[in-house]
Amino acid sequence: MYRTRSRPCLLYQIGRCSGPCVQKISQEQYAQNVQSAILFLEGKNHDLIHLLKEKMDAASLAEHFEIAATYRDQMIQLRAIQEKQYVQVGSGDADIIDIEERAQMFAIQLLSMRAGCIIHSRSFPLKSPHDTTQKEAISAFISQYYLSLSSLVAENHLPKQIIVNVLPNGKRALESILTEKARHIVKIARPIRGKKLIWLKMAADSAKQALVQHTASQDAYEERWQALAQLLNVTTPLIRIECFDISHTQGESTIGSCVVFDAYGPVKRDYRYFNIVGEVGGDDLAAMHQALLRRFKRLIKTNSTLPDLLLIDGGETQLAVAHQVLSTLNLQIQLLSVSKGKARKRGEEVLHRVQMKPQRLQPDSQALHLIQYIRDEAHRFAITKHRSLRDKKRRRSRLESVPKIGPKRRQALLNYFGGIQGIARASLEELTKVPGVSRSLALDIFSVFHNETV
Incomplete structure (x- = not known):
């Protein structure tokens, strides 16, 4: 895809790329850069630093002082990054x-240790x-976490030891599969x-902290959910909300989105989008x-769960x-729409319901905060x-819109x-x-690029 490129992009100009796509760097030098990146990511x-020092010394002996200064700066920056990001805890x-477990929630903390350094931590x-x-x-x-890795990544990055505080079910089978x-x-x-x-104690401390934070945020979310239920004065429990939005650029590539929330937060596996x-x-x-018509026809056809509120x-x-x-499909679902108000400022949204006057909530309303979040x-x-x-x-070549032009003819034209x-x-x-x-095909090509009929 880079064969026709004649000059490098902005990243090269600002020193963020070595320009391999336009041969600004040799294959050997590029391979060395990749190897250096691998060493850095593996925590080695x-x-x-030893490799960079050797290169700096060699450049100095050859009196290539600008190149030597570049290696020196890389060493300084590398040490600064390591001081901020890595925790040395042994080898x-x-x-x-x-x-860890609390209030029907698990928190799993993963620490990746390489060469005695914690290079990755995630809750x-x-x-x-x-x-x-x-x-x-x-x-x-x-x-799920390790078996989802590609074979190449697993071979190079899956460690020889996995240390746990609770031995998993099927430990031997897991070890065999991972091996x-x-x-x-x-x-x-x-x-x-x-x-x-x-x-392991370090991981446990992080897991407990993550669990406390997540539980606190979940408690706040549940308060907002109850506030919305009270606002709507529902007679049955509010279990599921679906929210729809439309996005396009001057009518181009119009998309309809549907997001789904329940009492615990977003249900992302149920998100859907519609090419209009x-x-x-x-x-x-x-x-x-x-x-909306496509969504609810589908839910009815598959006998799927309907929302309690359509936002x-x-x-x-x-x-x-x-x-x-909803009337066309004979569905009884609560309806609520939210508009931005005259000034279009956050906190001044107006709520609309069928056969009811528009309503504006206070900016600190818990129900409004949930509506804003879902919207x-x-x-x-x-x-x-x-x-x-x-x-x-837009990335699609205009050549692809010309009939009778396949990959071979397209490549012939480009060459x-x-x-x-x-x-x-x-x-x-x-x-x-x-x-x-x-000549007839040339006429078609010419017409596409010049937007005229020849």
Whole structure:
């Protein structure tokens, strides 16, 4: 894909890239850079600094003082980064996994130790299904986390030791599977004494802290959920909320998004997005109608769970569209839409309900905070999908829209003219000189690039 590139991008100009796509660096030098990056990520700090020092000394002897200064600066920056990010706790390679439980929640802490340095730390808060033991939970975590790694990553980065505070169910089977995947022996152990027990205590402290923070945030979320239920004056428990939003750029690549929340937070596995089809363009109302109709027809057909509340990002007109869809399908679901208000400032949103006056809540309202959170998540999901679809379409070569042009002819045209810009500048006569391009095909190509009929 870089064959037609003649100059490097901005990253090269600001010193963030070595420019391999335009041969600004040799393959040998690039391979050395990759090896240095691997040493850094594996925590082999002393090896990398020793390598940089050798290069600096060699450059100085050859009187390449600017290059030597670059290596010197790299060593200084590397030491500064290591001081901030790495915790030296001994020696050896291992992953440390600690699981803690509180109020029907698990928190799993993973510390990655390489060459005695903690190079990675991550918390995984998990819901605790009824009657699930810590042994079952940590067994499921180990299998899902490590078996999802590619073979190459597992072979190079899966450690020989996995240290745990609770031995998982099926320990021997897990060790056998991980050993086969990593192509070296992997052992799962629970230490009783020594430095490994100290490592495990560090992971336990982090897991407990993560569990406390997650529980606190969950308590706040549950308060907001109850506040919204009181605002709506529901007669049945509020269990599931679905929120819809529309995103497009002047009618291009219109996307409808649906996000789902329950009493515990976002249910991301149930998120859906809809590519809006037909001559809808920038008509938000038509796009909303199509997304809602497709969503609820699907839920009815598959006998899936319906929401207790349908939240719409928009005003009274969007609310009317949603009400029409639900009425058409004979669905009894609470409806609520939220608009930004006249000043479009956060905290001044206006709530709209069917056959009720618009309502403005206080900026510190717990119910409003939850509505904002769900609305913002629907907007984020919609705009992310929209941008992905839009950029994919824009990256697509205009040659692909020409009938009868396959990969071989497309490549022949690119090779002949040196790129897409050369094709765009080519005359009709020049296009006909390309092997395999007839005059009628050249007319089609010329019409696409010049937006005219020849």
